[in-house]
Amino acid sequence: MWMQPLNGLRILEFDGLGPVTFAGMMLADMGAEVLRLSRDASAGQAPFAEVGGALLHRGRTAAPVDLKSAADRDRILRLVDGADAVIEGFRPGVMERLGYGPETLQARRPALVFGRVTGWGQTGPLADQVGHDLNYIGLSGVLHAMGEADRPPTPPLNLVGDYGGGAMMLVVGVLAALIEAKTTGRGRVVDAAMTDGAALLGGLFQALRGQGMWSDRRGANLLDGGAPFYRCYACRDGGFVAVAALEPRFYAALLKGLELDPDDAPQYDFAAWPAQHARFSTLFATRDRDDWATHFAGTEACVTPVLSLSEAPTHPHNQARGVFAGGLPVSTPRFDGTAPPLKTPKPQISLEEALANWNAEAG
Known part of the structure; x- marks a missing residue:
C-alpha cells in the first residue's frame, strides 16, 4: 500500500483563517493526521470563509471546541499529549491568555513543535496591530514592485502574504522542527510572519536592486512587465x-x-x-x-x-496530470510520481471521539 510521507504524524490545528488553514491542508494532504479544533463558525469570519472550506478544510476532521471551557481544556491538553505539533494563527499573546501557549504545552510534551503564523510576527512594534495580507506585503517592499508603471501597486490576490510568505514558511518550519525533535526529543517554537516571508520571497529583487540591476519604478524591469518579451x-x-x-x-x-x-x-x-x-x-x-x-x-x-479559473481544469495538460478534481486542485507536490487520493475523513467529531480515536490508535 502506498504511504504518504507524513503518515503517522499527529497535528492539532487551532482553527483560524488564511495561512494556518492552508498549512493544515498541506500537512494533511501529505499524510499527517490533522485534527482541526474549530470554533463558532460565525465568529469574525470573512464572507467567503465557508465557501473556501471545501478546499482549505479538506483532509481533516473538525472537533468543535470552546477554548475557554474547563472541560474542553482538559480534553485538548490530553490531545496535546499525543500530538507531534500544534499550529495556530492567533494574534500574539492570545494562545497564552487562553492557557495554550508554547511554554504550557511543551511543559507537558517537551518534543512538541509549536508552529505559529501571524502577519507581523511575535515581536516588533507592529506585533499587536491588526492587518491583512496586503498590509504585510506592503511593509515587506514586495507589493511596491507589482503592477503597472505610474499606477498604484496591484494586489497579487493573497498569494504572497497569506500563502507564500505565511503558510508555506510555517509548513517548512514545522517540518524542520519535527525532524530535529525526532533526534533531540525537544520541540521548537516556529514563528512564521507573513511580512518576513514576503520579504524573503522578494530577496532576489532586493539583491538585484543593490547591484543597480533593478529599479524601484514598476514596469521598468526584466520580470515586472517592463521587458516586451x-x-x-x-x-x-x-x-x-x-x-x-x-x-x-x-x-x-x-x-x-x-x-x-x-x-x-x-x-x-x-x-x-x-x-x-x-x-x-x-x-x-x-x-x-x-x-x-x-x-x-x-x-x-x-x-x-x-x-481563466474556469478554463484551467479543462486544459489537456492539466487533465492529463489530474491537476484538478471536481474543479479544485489536488494535492501537490507528488511523491514517486504519484498524486495520492485525498483523504475523506469524517467531517466532524466530538472531542471525546477524537480522544478515543487517538488513544485507540496509540494502543
Missing part, C-alpha cells in the same frame, strides 16, 4: 497570452513566430523596449488567443494562453 498581451478576441521568452534562443523563436527581423528588435536594448512593446501589442492583437497558442505550440518561444 516577458509580459502578457491582449489578443483579438479579448483573451491574453503570456510571453516569457527570456533566453536568447527563446527570444529568437518568438521573433520568428511574429515574423520579425532580429536586427530590428535587439533583446536588451532597454531604450527600445517601449517601442518593441507597442509593436508586439499590435501584432498579438491581430489573432485570437487560442490561435496564437496553436501557432506557437511546439516552439521554444514560451508563449502560452492565459486561462
Whole structure:
C-alpha cells in the first residue's frame, strides 16, 4: 500500500483563517493526521470563509471546541499529549491568555513543535496591530514592485502574504522542527510572519536592486512587465497570452513566430523596449488567443494562453496530470510520481471521539 510521507504524524490545528488553514491542508494532504479544533463558525469570519472550506478544510476532521471551557481544556491538553505539533494563527499573546501557549504545552510534551503564523510576527512594534495580507506585503517592499508603471501597486490576490510568505514558511518550519525533535526529543517554537516571508520571497529583487540591476519604478524591469518579451498581451478576441521568452534562443523563436527581423528588435536594448512593446501589442492583437497558442505550440518561444479559473481544469495538460478534481486542485507536490487520493475523513467529531480515536490508535 502506498504511504504518504507524513503518515503517522499527529497535528492539532487551532482553527483560524488564511495561512494556518492552508498549512493544515498541506500537512494533511501529505499524510499527517490533522485534527482541526474549530470554533463558532460565525465568529469574525470573512464572507467567503465557508465557501473556501471545501478546499482549505479538506483532509481533516473538525472537533468543535470552546477554548475557554474547563472541560474542553482538559480534553485538548490530553490531545496535546499525543500530538507531534500544534499550529495556530492567533494574534500574539492570545494562545497564552487562553492557557495554550508554547511554554504550557511543551511543559507537558517537551518534543512538541509549536508552529505559529501571524502577519507581523511575535515581536516588533507592529506585533499587536491588526492587518491583512496586503498590509504585510506592503511593509515587506514586495507589493511596491507589482503592477503597472505610474499606477498604484496591484494586489497579487493573497498569494504572497497569506500563502507564500505565511503558510508555506510555517509548513517548512514545522517540518524542520519535527525532524530535529525526532533526534533531540525537544520541540521548537516556529514563528512564521507573513511580512518576513514576503520579504524573503522578494530577496532576489532586493539583491538585484543593490547591484543597480533593478529599479524601484514598476514596469521598468526584466520580470515586472517592463521587458516586451516577458509580459502578457491582449489578443483579438479579448483573451491574453503570456510571453516569457527570456533566453536568447527563446527570444529568437518568438521573433520568428511574429515574423520579425532580429536586427530590428535587439533583446536588451532597454531604450527600445517601449517601442518593441507597442509593436508586439499590435501584432498579438491581430489573432485570437487560442490561435496564437496553436501557432506557437511546439516552439521554444514560451508563449502560452492565459486561462481563466474556469478554463484551467479543462486544459489537456492539466487533465492529463489530474491537476484538478471536481474543479479544485489536488494535492501537490507528488511523491514517486504519484498524486495520492485525498483523504475523506469524517467531517466532524466530538472531542471525546477524537480522544478515543487517538488513544485507540496509540494502543
